[in-house]
Amino acid sequence: MITLAIAEDHQALIDGMKLFLNSQSDIQIVGEANDGDALIELVRSKRPSIVITDIRMPKRDGISATKIIKEEFPETKIIAFSMFDQTEAVEQMKQAGASGYIMKNSSLQKVLEAIRTVDKVGKYFDDAILTIDDLTKEVVILSAREKDILRLIGEGHSSQDIADILCIGKTTVDTHRKNIIKKINVHGKTDLIRYAIERKYDF
Structure with missing residues (x-):
């Protein structure tokens, strides 16, 4: 063990x-x-x-x-x-x-x-x-809204929290999350949180 x-x-x-x-x-x-x-x-x-x-x-x-x-x-x-x-x-x-x-x-x-x-x-x-690792080297183009959501994810907020903060629907937040995952090429919720935490001061 x-x-x-x-x-x-x-x-x-x-x-x-x-x-x-x-x-x-x-x-x-x-x-x-x-x-x-x-x-x-x-x-x-x-x-x-x-x-x-x-x-x-x-x-x-x-x-x-x-x-x-x-x-x-x-x-x-x-x-x-x-x-x-x-x-x-x-x-x-x-x-x-x-x-x-x-x-x-x-x-x-x-x-x-x-x-x-x-x-x-x-x-x-x-x-x-x-x-240089791929995520650092690769140019990732996020919209202003996606950057806001990624920053809030990095601060530990849930999708519902983010929806309330940005005055948008939770479904919209979830859609943005899926798009961000595709753009930054990570796998699932946990990897997205890790990515967001490490880059929350970059935006």
């Missing part, structure tokens, strides 16, 4: 991952944290076999937290989870002792693949870290 801890300062991302990973019979999520200090305490108390951690977090970043965890629990495998694909960030995580690195815009299936690969062979580094 793979015991897993997740550290990420956006709770919606944790919730989406938990919803997917809880259905996997070989993985048990033993805890979650929203900052680096909480992650260290979580690892000390639960001793997970694998940790997925964001690089940029409050109080203590993932790089610093990884160093401390690997010093205290060298057998714990750590996968960095971030939008930062710069060589420097990857190298810093490797030097800190990370066993893997995946992008936040990866599909949940790829997250699962990374967890299982690190558990079995010890390492997993996403090909996207070597190049």
Whole structure:
């Protein structure tokens, strides 16, 4: 059984991952944290076999937290989870002792693949870290209304909330959501939320 801890300062991302990973019979999520200090305490108390951690977090970043965890629990495998694909960030995580690195815009299936690969062979580094990932490179043209809706999704609002805020029908919001999903080429509600959270300050 793979015991897993997740550290990420956006709770919606944790919730989406938990919803997917809880259905996997070989993985048990033993805890979650929203900052680096909480992650260290979580690892000390639960001793997970694998940790997925964001690089940029409050109080203590993932790089610093990884160093401390690997010093205290060298057998714990750590996968960095971030939008930062710069060589420097990857190298810093490797030097800190990370066993893997995946992008936040990866599909949940790829997250699962990374967890299982690190558990079995010890390492997993996403090909996207070597190049500019497709979602960043691709020019996505959204209408003003679609940008408003994407921003509100990133702030955690439901379709009904967005409809009330923008004074439009919920059906209209749902239609816009479907169009946004097609334009940005993600798969389903959870991936859309992840995309929106990471880009909510871009519009």
